[in-house]
Amino acid sequence: MTGQDVRRIVLDAIHRVAPEIDPSSIRPAERLRAQVDIDSMDFLSIVIDLHEKLQVDIPEADYGRLTTIDEIVSYLEARTAATPRSR
Template structure:
């Protein structure tokens, strides 16, 4: 998976969890939990969807990498590469 594909997967997954999210206004380094007002259950759902869509196991200690679009994409590229 390359970075562009990873970003697409992350954005699509966020859209599943927060259907009315303004992803166009979300910067690569914006903390999306704050920007999109995601609660902890939303975030857990996002982690589960990312794991299912990519086949990547995401442990609790991995979640700090999943706070921004950029960090999430980098994490997925590293784990799928």
């Protein structure tokens, strides 16, 4: 799985909860919630989606480190590298 794959999965997850936003218009280094109308329920949906697609567990304690798309992608890349997928 490449960084591009992870990024695409993240953008897909965001698109699923916020279909009105064109994911390519989101600036990846800026705060996601300043650009997309996402509430805590939406964020949990994104976390569940990423968990199901990437088999990565994202503890609540780490939510604070996941404020931009770039942060989410690098977090997931580190996690997918650290914990080899079982399938």
